[in-house]
Amino acid sequence: MAGSHQAVTAREAGLAACHVCGKLQPFAPARHCERCGSSLYQRKPFSVQRSWAFLITALILYLPANLYPIMTTATLGIKDENTIIGGVILLWGMKSYPVAVIVFIASIVIPLLKFLVISLLLLSIWRDKQGKLGKLGQQTRLFRFIEYIGPWSMIDVFVVILLVALIRFGGIASVLPGPAAMAFAGMVIATMLAALSFDTRLLWDNE
Amino acid sequence: MQSLPVDNLVACHSCDLLYDKTALARGEKAWCSRCGSLLFRRNDHAVEIALALTVASLLLFLFAHMLPFLSIDVDGNKTTIYLISTIETLSRLDNLLLGLAGSLFLVIVPLGVLLLDLLLLSALYSNRRPLTLFSRQLLLLGGRLAPWNMLEIFLLGVLVTIVKLASMAEITLHEGFWAFVALVVINLFVSSTLEPEELWQAVTRQ
Numbered sequence: 001m002a003g004s005h006q007a008v009t010a011r012e013a014g015l016a017a018c019h020v021c022g023k024l025q026p027f028a029p030a031r032h033c034e035r036c037g038s039s040l041y042q043r044k045p046f047s048v049q050r051s052w053a054f055l056i057t058a059l060i061l062y063l064p065a066n067l068y069p070i071m072t073t074a075t076l077g078i079k080d081e082n083t084i085i086g087g088v089i090l091l092w093g094m095k096s097y098p099v100a101v102i103v104f105i106a107s108i109v110i111p112l113l114k115f116l117v118i119s120l121l122l123l124s125i126w127r128d129k130q131g132k133l134g135k136l137g138q139q140t141r142l143f144r145f146i147e148y149i150g151p152w153s154m155i156d157v158f159v160v161i162l163l164v165a166l167i168r169f170g171g172i173a174s175v176l177p178g179p180a181a182m183a184f185a186g187m188v189i190a191t192m193l194a195a196l197s198f199d200t201r202l203l204w205d206n207e
Numbered sequence: 208m209q210s211l212p213v214d215n216l217v218a219c220h221s222c223d224l225l226y227d228k229t230a231l232a233r234g235e236k237a238w239c240s241r242c243g244s245l246l247f248r249r250n251d252h253a254v255e256i257a258l259a260l261t262v263a264s265l266l267l268f269l270f271a272h273m274l275p276f277l278s279i280d281v282d283g284n285k286t287t288i289y290l291i292s293t294i295e296t297l298s299r300l301d302n303l304l305l306g307l308a309g310s311l312f313l314v315i316v317p318l319g320v321l322l323l324d325l326l327l328l329s330a331l332y333s334n335r336r337p338l339t340l341f342s343r344q345l346l347l348l349g350g351r352l353a354p355w356n357m358l359e360i361f362l363l364g365v366l367v368t369i370v371k372l373a374s375m376a377e378i379t380l381h382e383g384f385w386a387f388v389a390l391v392v393i394n395l396f397v398s399s400t401l402e403p404e405e406l407w408q409a410v411t412r413q
Contacts, residue, residue, distance in 0.1 A: 007241065008225050010218035015225070017218040020350060021407045024218050035411055036347060042223075075375075091370070099370045102363065140221050140242040151357050154312070158357075158364030161309040163371065165293035166279070173375065177305050185308050196354060204222035204242065 009204075016042045044199040048122055054194035055118055061187035062111060069178035071160050076173075083180065084108065084156060106155040107184070114191045117146045118198065125202045136207060140200050147195045153188045157181060217247050253400050254409065258328040260397045265321050267393065270386035277369070277384055280377035290383055316355050317394075323349045324397070331409050342410045350403060362391045 010017055016027035021036040031040045044050075069081035082090065084107045091100035121143055124133040133139070163175045217228040221244035228247055231237050237246040250256075272291040279286050294314055297306040327345045365387070369378055 009223040010216075010225055011223055013225060015213065015216070015218065017220065017223075020347065022220065022404050023407065024213055024216055026213065035407060036343060038347070094370075094374050096370050099367055103367060106363075136222075137242050140244065144221070144244070151354075152360055152363070154357055154360050155364045155367060157308070158312070158361050159367050159371065161297065161305065161313070162293065162364060162368040164305075165296040165309075166288055166368070166372070182304055182308075185305070192354065200221045200242075201223045204224075 009201075011042045011201075011205075016040050019044060043201055043205075044197060047197055047199040047202060048125055050197035051118060051122055051194045054190045054197060055115065055122075058111070058187045058190035058194060059115060061183045061190060062115075065180050065184035065187050066108075068180035068183065070156065070180040070184065071163065071178050072176045074174050074176070081178065084184065087156070103156060103159075106152050110149055110153045111187065111191060114146050114150055114195070117142055118191075118194055121198065121203065125206070129206055136203050139203055143195075143198065143200055150192050150195055151188070153191075154185070157185045157188070219244055219246055247404065248402055250400055250402060250405065253402065253405050254328055254331050257324065257397055257401045258332050260393050260400070261321060261324045261328055264390055264393050264397065265325060267386045267390035268318060268321060271383050271390055274383035274386060275381040276387075277381055278379040279372065280379070281375065287381070290387070312355065312357050313361055316352055317358050320349060320352050320356050323352070324401070327406070327410075331406075346403070346406055346410060353398075356394075358394055359391045362387065 010024060011027075014027055015024055017024045018033040018036060018038060019041055020038040021033060023033055023035040025034055025040070027040060027042055032038065033040050066084055068083065070084050070087065071082055073080045073082065084103075088100050088104045088107070091103060120133060121139055124139060134142075160175075160177050160181045164177055167173055167175045215227055215229045216225050218225050219239040219242060222239060222242040224239060224241050226237070226239075226246060228237075231247060233251050236248045238244065239246050272289070274289070275287045276290045277288055279288065294310055297309045299306075323345050327342055327349070330342055365384075369380075372378055
């Protein structure tokens with residue numbers, strides 16, 4: 001553990017760590033990082049507003065992503081449309097339980113968890129001086145966890161892309177992407193952007 | 208704290224608390240005592256190890272795309288599939304956006320990150336000046352691309368796809384698939400040896 005006994009933040013010391021390269025340096029408004037040349041900030045600019053905006057975008061996209069079919073399978077002229085949850089049920093019916101669970105967690109649970117956790121943390125920044133929403137250490141760890149698992153939601157989009165690309169059984173079967181595929185990919189990208197805009201330092205500024 | 212020079216300090220990226228980083232020896236890691244995030248890590252021979260792993264990754268990327276990936280057998284009609292042919296199919300897809308997303312996440316970003324790493328690390332390894340002129344830009348671009356590199360997630364997607372296909376046809380896995388698995392594993396090692404801070408220091412030292 002690097003020694004630090006008096007707790008001083010970089011902001012209190014008049015310093016800023018560059019948001020792009022991490023270089024710690026004296027801060028002044030409208031300055032550029034001395035190492036990488038990016039604009040220098042002490043906190044990510046408009047972090048809360050941007051996170052909310054991306055999160056709301058993701059929530060809106062979540063509806064078509066789940067209501068519309070993610071892909072259409074045509075076998076010998078019989079068309080079969082599948083939503084995300086329909087795909088999970090199909091996998092469960094095929095007795096591929098581990099895969100069904102993986103897809104369920106990646107496509108349904110992780111996005112919902114992300115919506116919940118990011119809104120909770122944004123509310124905590126907004127007004128939670130008493131720490132009713134949990135300890136700041138827990139909140140920070142929760143965010144790092146959410147940030148890490150977020151991209152795993154992409155599994156279903158990759159599966160659709162692969163199936164479309166791989167299945168060319170010479171007229172026996174064909175797979176077409178449904179409208180939900182794009183909505184779902186957009187939803188995952190929006191939640192990732194919400195996480196990228198979020199600044200955990202803002203949580204600790206309330207302390 | 209403030210009597211120390213700025214270069215000896217490190218600020219926690221999660222909660223902004225300042226620490227003296229000179230207390231850390233090579234090969235050690237430090238965590239923030241307030242929020243528990245990893246502060247700083249010093250690896251020995253990070254550039255050499257990462258360069259070796261990057262060269263290996265590039266070769267495996269090539270193998271994964273050029274060698275037969277898997278065979279699909281429907282009632283005796285056997286089709287062998289190459290990963291590279293998925294790109295061709297994606298480009299012919301009616302859904303332009305999905306094709307674009309696919310080629311971005313599956314090919315352009317992973318290959319871009321590997322090539323950036325190769326350029327940067329080989330320049331750092333051999334101390335060649337002409338290449339290091341662009342090393343700042345390479346590092347900046349690499350940092351922007353990193354969150355969108357989803358190779359390991361793609362591997363899980365491949366596995367789910369195989370399970371789905373197994374209900375309609377018989378699947379045989381080939382060399383390309385195993386090269387891809389090895390690529391994902393090695394890629395995880397690269398990202399754990401490469402500390403951006405060390406790279407920035409190495410780039411600005413020259």
